[in-house]
Amino acid sequence: MKLDVVYFAWVRERIGVPRETVETDALSVGDLVAELRAREDRYDLAFSDLSVVRVAVDQTLSDFDAPLKGVRELAFFPPMTGG
Amino acid sequence: MKLDVVYFAWVRERIGVPRETVETDALSVGDLVAELRAREDRYDLAFSDLSVVRVAVDQTLSDFDAPLKGVRELAFFPPMTGG
Amino acid sequence: MAVRVQSEDFDLGAELEALRAGRTDIGALVSFSGLVRDDTGDLKVLELEHYPGMTESALTEIEVEAHKRWELNATLIVHRFGPLKPGEQIMMVAAASPHRKAAFEAADFLMDFLKSRAPFWKKETGVDGAEWVDAKDTDEDALKRW
Amino acid sequence: MAVRVQSEDFDLGAELEALRAGRTDIGALVSFSGLVRDDTGDLKVLELEHYPGMTESALTEIEVEAHKRWELNATLIVHRFGPLKPGEQIMMVAAASPHRKAAFEAADFLMDFLKSRAPFWKKETGVDGAEWVDAKDTDEDALKRW
Numbered sequence: 124m125k126l127d128v129v130y131f132a133w134v135r136e137r138i139g140v141p142r143e144t145v146e147t148d149a150l151s152v153g154d155l156v157a158e159l160r161a162r163e164d165r166y167d168l169a170f171s172d173l174s175v176v177r178v179a180v181d182q183t184l185s186d187f188d189a190p191l192k193g194v195r196e197l198a199f200f201p202p203m204t205g206g
Numbered sequence: 207m208k209l210d211v212v213y214f215a216w217v218r219e220r221i222g223v224p225r226e227t228v229e230t231d232a233l234s235v236g237d238l239v240a241e242l243r244a245r246e247d248r249y250d251l252a253f254s255d256l257s258v259v260r261v262a263v264d265q266t267l268s269d270f271d272a273p274l275k276g277v278r279e280l281a282f283f284p285p286m287t288g289g
Numbered sequence: 290m291a292v293r294v295q296s297e298d299f300d301l302g303a304e305l306e307a308l309r310a311g312r313t314d315i316g317a318l319v320s321f322s323g324l325v326r327d328d329t330g331d332l333k334v335l336e337l338e339h340y341p342g343m344t345e346s347a348l349t350e351i352e353v354e355a356h357k358r359w360e361l362n363a364t365l366i367v368h369r370f371g372p373l374k375p376g377e378q379i380m381m382v383a384a385a386s387p388h389r390k391a392a393f394e395a396a397d398f399l400m401d402f403l404k405s406r407a408p409f410w411k412k413e414t415g416v417d418g419a420e421w422v423d424a425k426d427t428d429e430d431a432l433k434r435w
Numbered sequence: 436m437a438v439r440v441q442s443e444d445f446d447l448g449a450e451l452e453a454l455r456a457g458r459t460d461i462g463a464l465v466s467f468s469g470l471v472r473d474d475t476g477d478l479k480v481l482e483l484e485h486y487p488g489m490t491e492s493a494l495t496e497i498e499v500e501a502h503k504r505w506e507l508n509a510t511l512i513v514h515r516f517g518p519l520k521p522g523e524q525i526m527m528v529a530a531a532s533p534h535r536k537a538a539f540e541a542a543d544f545l546m547d548f549l550k551s552r553a554p555f556w557k558k559e560t561g562v563d564g565a566e567w568v569d570a571k572d573t574d575e576d577a578l579k580r581w
Contacts, residue, residue, distance in 0.1 A: 132484055132556035133567045182489035184552065198486060198554075202570030205485070205514060205555025206389070206469050206526060206546060215338055215410035216421045265343035267406065281340060281408075285424030288339070288368060288409025289323050289380060289400060289535070302448010309470060313521035316472035319465065319542075324455060326462035326533055375459035387472060389546060396465075397539050 124148065126155075126191065130169075131200035134176060137169035152178050152197065153187035175201055207231065209238075209274065213252075214283035217259060220252035235261050235280065236270035258284055290356065290364050292348040294339065296371040301381055308363050308385055315362045317392035320383040321400050327375035331415040337370040337379065340408035344368070351402040355384070358398070358435075359391040366399060368409065401431045436502065436510050438494040440485060442517040447527055454509050454531055461508045463538035466529040467546055473521035477561040483516040483525065486554035490514070497548040501530070504544070504581075505537040512545060514555065547577045 129142045149155035156173070159166035170176060173187065179198040180189050191197070212225045232238035239256070242249035253259060256270065262281040263272050274280070293299075301322055309315050325335045348366050355364060361384055368380040382403065384395035411422040439445075447468055455461050471481045494512050501510060507530055514526040528549065530541035557568040 129486070131486055131554065132558070179486070179489055179554070182486070182492060184493075198489070200486070200554065201556060201567065202575070203551055203554055204557045204568045204570050205483075205553045206550040212340070214340055214408065215412070262340070262343055262408070265340070265346060267347075281343070283340070283408065284410060284421065285429070286405055286408055287411045287422045287424050288337075288407045289404040300448065301451055302446065305447055305466075305468075309522070311522075313471070313473040313476075313478075315470050318468045318470065320451075321535070321539070322451075322464045323535070324461050324464065325459070327459040328533070330459075332459075376455070376457070376461075387474070389467070389469070393467070393539070393543050393546075400535060400539075 124191065126194060127196045129196065129198045131198065133201055134169050134199045138165050147191070149191055151187070151191060152180070152185070152189045155191060155197070156187065169199070177202055207274065209277060210279045212279065212281045214281065216284055217252050217282045221248050230274070232274055234270070234274060235263070235268070235272045238274060238280070239270065252282070260285055290349075290352050291366070292345055292352060293365075293367045294341075294344050294348070295367070295369060298369070298378055299367045299381065301378065304365060304367065304381065305383055308365055308383055312362065314387060315385045316387045317389040318383065318385045319392040319396040320381060321396050322381040323379040325373045325375050325377045325379060331417070332375050332413055333416070334414045335373045335375075335379075336412040336414065337368075337373060338410045338412065339368075339370045343408050347407045348403065351399060351406060354402070355395045355398055359384075359386060359395045360388065361386050361391065361395055364395065364399065366403065368403075368407070370409070398435055401428075401435065404428045405432055436495075436498050437512070438491055438498060439511075439513045440487075440490050440494070441513070441515060444515070444524055445513045445527065447524065450511060450513065450527065451529055454511055454529055458508065460533060461531045462533045463535040464529065464531045465538040465542040466527060467542050468527040469525040471519050471521050471523045471525060477563070478521050478559055479562070480560045481519045481521075481523075481525075482558040482560065483514075483519060484556045484558065485514075485516045489554050493553045494549065497545060497552060500548070501541045501544055505530075505532060505541045506534065507532050507537065507541055510541065510545065512549065514549075514553070516555070544581055547574075547581065550574045551578055 382399040386392040532538040
């Protein structure tokens with residue numbers, strides 16, 4: 124399965140790209156995160172503390188348990204600080 | 207003792223003047239009100255329900271128990287409705 | 290910190306602009322403005338009466354109290370008097386603070402106390418004649434929040 | 436009801452004016468604006484990053500929720516992105532209602548949810564380098580009020 128994955132703020136900086144297409148068989152967001160962390164250090168660093176990482180599935184806030192089936196765009200970012 | 211007394215809103219309309227000088231020996235605001243009510247019907251009407259009349263003594267919100275000694279300006283008006 | 294009581298209209302945007310002009314210590318600016326509302330189309334004019342002298346001192350006292358309770362960079366109260374038409378601005382308060390919560394609370398506080406402690410009275414003249422607006426019990430009750 | 440996400444500055448006064456123009460059903464108009472604060476004089480630039488697409492839908496969702504909860508005539512959310520200097524406007528919300536309490540609460544609600552649910556991130560570049568602004572626990576806690 125191919126997924127668009129986007130990153131923001133310091134998550135983006137640690138991973139080094141704002142957007143990429145990921146090929147994966149992971150079933151959930153959490154599984155994909157584990158897979159990415161095993162692949163390269165920059166992912167391991169970005170996802171080392173998941174309590175400060177938020178996830179959006181198809182532009183809607185979600186969580187690490189969310190299934191990936193049918194998902195087009197996944198986003199990872201720190202807690203929001205607008206306003 | 208001579209006192210400046212001012213009236214606002216429907217209290218002013220019932221009494222018929224915005225301001226007058228009153229000659230009185232009343233000791234408190236409440237005593238003066240009783241004295242005025244006895245004098246003329248228009249005062250009796252204006253002060254018939256004191257729960258909806260507020261009093262200011264020298265431009266500071268006060269109450270009917272307030273003493274009149276040393277007071278220069280007394281004001282009577284309904285509950286405020288600004289904003 | 291400023292209080293103005295006037296018959297002329299005011300420019301809300303210009304007032305808020307002036308409050309923050311040239312400053313970098315404000316993080317949050319909250320404004321409230323009150324408008325002459327006429328749901329039914331029956332209202333011809335809203336007449337605002339006030340107690341000159343006491344109005345200014347009552348508003349200043351409320352403002353001083355707000356500055357005691359919250360960390361505020363600036364506050365402003367402008368209140369009109371005289372005849373106003375539906376849709377016109379009646380008054381405004383503004384509160385500027387380093388922090389959002391303080392700005393919101395102070396503006397809310399200014400409004401609650403202004404409603405029940407500043408000597409203004411409203412008279413509505415509609416198609417069926419004129420009537421003084423009654424104070425609401427909820428306005429007096431609102432003071433207990435603070 | 437409107438949401439705008441833009442890099443350009445906005446004219447707070449003109450926005451508030453437009454919200455009430457030609458209407459007589461608004462009694463209360465509350466605005467909040469957030470400004471780039473720099474107490475120490477060390478801040479060079481505040482960079483606002485956002486998630487195009489999700490930002491607009493998240494803000495619209497918050498606005499829709501406010502209209503469900505309160506009697507509102509109109510609301511507006513404007514939020515900027517890109518580099519901002521100390522003293523500049525970051526964003527604004529406005530809520531117009533027939534009633535004071537609804538206007539205050541709705542504006543407060545919009546801000547609380549915008550803070551923790553709209554995908555914006557702030558990065559401060561000061562004399563000592565750049566740093567992402569941390570979210571506050573109190574921001575997340577603030578949602579529980581509603």
